[in-house]
Amino acid sequence: MAPPHDDKAAAAAEVNDESTAKRPISNVLFIIAMQTEASPLVNKFQLVEEPESVFPKGVPWVRYYGKYKDLNINIVCPGKDKILGVDSVGTVSASLLTYASIQALQPDLIINAGTAGGFKAKGASIGDVFLASDVAFHDRRIPIPVFDLYGVGSRQAFPTPNLAKELNLKVGKLSTGDSLDMCAQDEAAIVANDATVKDMEGAAVAYAADLLEVPAIFLKAVTDIIDGDKPTAEEFLQNLAAVAAALDLAATQVVDFINGKSCSEL
Amino acid sequence: MAPPHDDKAAAAAEVNDESTAKRPISNVLFIIAMQTEASPLVNKFQLVEEPESVFPKGVPWVRYYGKYKDLNINIVCPGKDKILGVDSVGTVSASLLTYASIQALQPDLIINAGTAGGFKAKGASIGDVFLASDVAFHDRRIPIPVFDLYGVGSRQAFPTPNLAKELNLKVGKLSTGDSLDMCAQDEAAIVANDATVKDMEGAAVAYAADLLEVPAIFLKAVTDIIDGDKPTAEEFLQNLAAVAAALDLAATQVVDFINGKSCSEL
Numbered sequence: 001m002a003p004p005h006d007d008k009a010a011a012a013a014e015v016n017d018e019s020t021a022k023r024p025i026s027n028v029l030f031i032i033a034m035q036t037e038a039s040p041l042v043n044k045f046q047l048v049e050e051p052e053s054v055f056p057k058g059v060p061w062v063r064y065y066g067k068y069k070d071l072n073i074n075i076v077c078p079g080k081d082k083i084l085g086v087d088s089v090g091t092v093s094a095s096l097l098t099y100a101s102i103q104a105l106q107p108d109l110i111i112n113a114g115t116a117g118g119f120k121a122k123g124a125s126i127g128d129v130f131l132a133s134d135v136a137f138h139d140r141r142i143p144i145p146v147f148d149l150y151g152v153g154s155r156q157a158f159p160t161p162n163l164a165k166e167l168n169l170k171v172g173k174l175s176t177g178d179s180l181d182m183c184a185q186d187e188a189a190i191v192a193n194d195a196t197v198k199d200m201e202g203a204a205v206a207y208a209a210d211l212l213e214v215p216a217i218f219l220k221a222v223t224d225i226i227d228g229d230k231p232t233a234e235e236f237l238q239n240l241a242a243v244a245a246a247l248d249l250a251a252t253q254v255v256d257f258i259n260g261k262s263c264s265e266l
Numbered sequence: 267m268a269p270p271h272d273d274k275a276a277a278a279a280e281v282n283d284e285s286t287a288k289r290p291i292s293n294v295l296f297i298i299a300m301q302t303e304a305s306p307l308v309n310k311f312q313l314v315e316e317p318e319s320v321f322p323k324g325v326p327w328v329r330y331y332g333k334y335k336d337l338n339i340n341i342v343c344p345g346k347d348k349i350l351g352v353d354s355v356g357t358v359s360a361s362l363l364t365y366a367s368i369q370a371l372q373p374d375l376i377i378n379a380g381t382a383g384g385f386k387a388k389g390a391s392i393g394d395v396f397l398a399s400d401v402a403f404h405d406r407r408i409p410i411p412v413f414d415l416y417g418v419g420s421r422q423a424f425p426t427p428n429l430a431k432e433l434n435l436k437v438g439k440l441s442t443g444d445s446l447d448m449c450a451q452d453e454a455a456i457v458a459n460d461a462t463v464k465d466m467e468g469a470a471v472a473y474a475a476d477l478l479e480v481p482a483i484f485l486k487a488v489t490d491i492i493d494g495d496k497p498t499a500e501e502f503l504q505n506l507a508a509v510a511a512a513l514d515l516a517a518t519q520v521v522d523f524i525n526g527k528s529c530s531e532l
Contacts, residue, residue, distance in 0.1 A: 056369065059477050084416045090406060092361045092470050096477070099362050103322065139405055140356060141445035143499050150350045151444070178417070178444075179407035183451040204358050211325050211362070233409050 021264040028258065029107035030075040030251070031098055033201050034087045036240055037114050038064070038077050040248035045073050045255070054104040060088060061097050063105075069259040076101045090178045091137075091204035098208035109158070109263060110216040112205040113251050115243055117232060118222035122172060122196035126225060127243055129250035130196060131164050132157050132174035132218035135203040138189035139177035154193065155206050158215035160266040167253050172196030174218055176203035181232055198226060215263050219254065221247035287530040294524065295373035296341040296517070297364055299467050300353045302506055303380050304330070304343050306514035311339050311521070320370040326354060327363050329371075335525040342367045356444045357403075357470035364474035375424070375529060376482040378471040379517050381509055383498060384488035388438060388462035392491060393509055395516035396462060397430050398423050398440035398484035401469040404455035405443035420459065421472050424481035426532040433519050438462025440484055442469035447498055464492060481529050485520065487513035 032038040041047075047064035055061045060079030065072070078088035078097045098110065118124025133156065140151035157174075164171050175195035177186055182198070190198060197220045209216035223243045224235035258266065298304040307313075313330035321327045326345030331338070344354035344363045364376065384390025399422065406417035423440075430437050441461035443452055448464070456464060463486045475482035489509045490501035524532065 056478060058479055081416050084412055086412050086416050088416070089408070089413070090417070092357050092473055095358045095362055096365050096474060099365065137444070139444060141447055141449075142355070143447060144503070146350055146352050147355070147446075150347050150352050150354070151356070178403070178405060179451075180413075181407055181409060183407075183449050185445075185449040207358055208362060212322060213324055237410070 022262045024260055024262050025071065025108045025258055027072045027074070027105065027107045028255065029101055029105055029110050030073070031094065031101065031110060031112045031205055032075060032077050033089045033094060033114050035077060037244050037247065038075055040244055041113070041251055042075055044248055044252055047073060047075060055100055061100065068255060071255065071259055073255070074101070074105050074107065090200050091176065094201035095204040095208045098205045099212065102209070102212045102214050107214060109258070110205065110209050110214055111219060111251070111254065112202055112216060113219040113247060114199060114201060114221070115223040115236070115240060115247065116174070116197040116199040116220035117224050117226040118197050119195070119227050120225050121227050123170070124172070124196055124222050124225065126222055126239055127246045128170055128222045129246055130172045130174070130220045130222070131160065131169040132197065132202060132220060133171050134173045135206045135218060136173070136175055136193040136195070137177060137203045138175045138186050138193055138195070139179065141185060141189070152189070152193070153203055153207060155210060157206070157217050158263070158266070160217055163254065163257055163266045166257055167250070169250065174199060174202045174220060176201060180236065182226070197222065219247065219251055221250070288528045290526055290528050291337065291374045291524055293338045293340070293371065293373045294521065295367055295371055295376050296339070297360065297367065297376060297378045297471055298341060298343050299355045299360060299380050301343060303510050303513065304341055306510055307379070307517055308341055310514060310518055313339060313341060321366055327366065334521065337521065337525055339521070340367070340371050340373065356466050357442065360467035361470040361474040364471045365478065368475065368478045368480050373480060375524070376471065376475050376480055377485060377517070377520065378468055378482060379485040379513060380465060380467060380487070381489040381502070381506060381513065382440070382463040382465040382486035383490045383492040384463050385461070385493050386491050387493050389436070390438070390462055390488050390491065392488055392505055393512045394436055394488045395512055396438045396440070396486045396488070397426065397435040398463065398468060398486060399437050400439045401472045401484060402439070402441055402459040402461070403443060403469045404441045404452050404459055404461070405445065407451060407455070418455070418459070419469055419473060421476060423472070423483050424529070424532070426483055429520065429523055429532045432523055433516070435516065440465060440468045440486060442467060446502065448492070463488065485513065485517055487516070
């Protein structure tokens with residue numbers, strides 16, 4: 001597919017974008033890193049796993065789909081690593097899955113939902129579900145002018161002021177890195193990113209969604225308090241199932257709110 | 267497209283893989299992160315930039331292609347960040363570009379070529395071109411059993427014993443992370459990875475190539491000595507153009523060697 005090079009085509013594309021923004025949302029794509037996070041939502045929306053993959057042969061990516069109210073809902077997960085059998089978490093597989101899902105499913109809106117660490121100093125508690133206002137990376141340090149900004153890769157989530165207000169969701173900035181823990185340099189970057197929640201996929205989903213110009217929002221449920229007393233891995237595993245239920249509830253409310261609305265009404 | 271689930275299909279796929287391995291290589295895909303690294307090779311192989319992109323509208327990815335001896339050569343670069351204008355380095359864009367290029371161009375062999383930092387303690391000097399025997403990540407710490415191994419993501423490069431011997435290339439392990447510098451935790455992981463060279467893309471290219479089962483090799487030219495006296499960013503920028511020429515020479519020799527051979531003869 002060739003990009004439009006002339007002004008007429010560019011103008012047409014812009015008009016098209018505008019009408020897309022005002023058209024009721026039809027296709028919602030959830031991108032969820034872990035099976036444990038996805039399962040309650042798959043059940044809630046009564047989705048089924050597709051028998052024939054829309055993805056290339058050999059990739060572990062899993063897709064569930066179905067109709068809920070007026071919406072076509074897809075939930076995609078990066079699936080189990082082919083050799084190690086664990087969920088394919090992190091930025092590389094999240095970005096690949098986002099890219100391939102956009103190409104295959106043409107969503108109107110992406111919702112990256114999942115668990116996250118939270119900072120109590122910024123107002124986060126276990127079980128809180130945050131809507132991210134901004135996303136950025138905290139483990140891509142490139143100390144060369146302009147490359148440094150590229151590394152941080154800060155970008156705004158698609159603005160959803162009505163959604164945040166109506167559902168009374170906490171709003172905060174999200175910082176993404178490929179480690180479950182954080183080293184001193186990560187921590188300094190997270191502070192510089194002014195983040196309330198920390199995950200392992202958000203900014204990568206945002207990057208891929210932005211490349212292909214699909215609106216993306218981020219729902220992150222807090223499984224562990226990073227600036228607390230307990231070790232992150234232990235607290236994360238202890239709270240994962242319970243917090244997945246909170247995430248499930250919030251995601252359902254978000255989908256109910258979205259139903260019948262256009263992107264510009266969010 | 268559905269993956270083959272029955273034994274007959276799996277056997278057919280294996281036979282197919284085997285015949286692919288023995289067929290002369292026809293399509294070679296270079297994945298190169300920076301324009302400065304790519305330009306000498308684009309000129310050497312007299313490649314041209316495609317007027318109509320094989321990639322989706324809006325992505326900054328650039329493709330050069332042409333015929334060199336009996337080979338179709340494609341060089342793809344992640345291109346300039348749409349907002350910041352710098353080369354889109356790092357694992358996320360490298361994995362996306364690898365995935366999309368395999369889908370669009372169906373290469374027989376991927377060569378991820380680029381610059382890298384080297385460890386003099388492991389035998390690296392400025393201007394050396396290494397062929398990576400193995401790749402792994404050094405900035406994906408997930409201290410949960412099995413997830414820890416997934417984070418490191420260690421995998422072998424496609425084995426090319428004849429190539430290494432014939433061209434007398436130095437062989438070493440490659441460690442990949444999204445930072446140009448390294449923090450103490452990165453350094454410990456690089457040591458654990460037994461790495462001689464350090465880059466920002468290799469393991470991500472390997473991951474995407476592995477997902478789609480395309481053989482990948484890694485040519486990394488040393489621009490800076492990590493365990494030396496000079497600051498990495500300064501040394502990298504100083505040596506970038508000169509070392510790109512060394513990389514260019516090695517890459518040409520590799521392509522000359524590949525010409526007329528099958529993957530199993532490398």
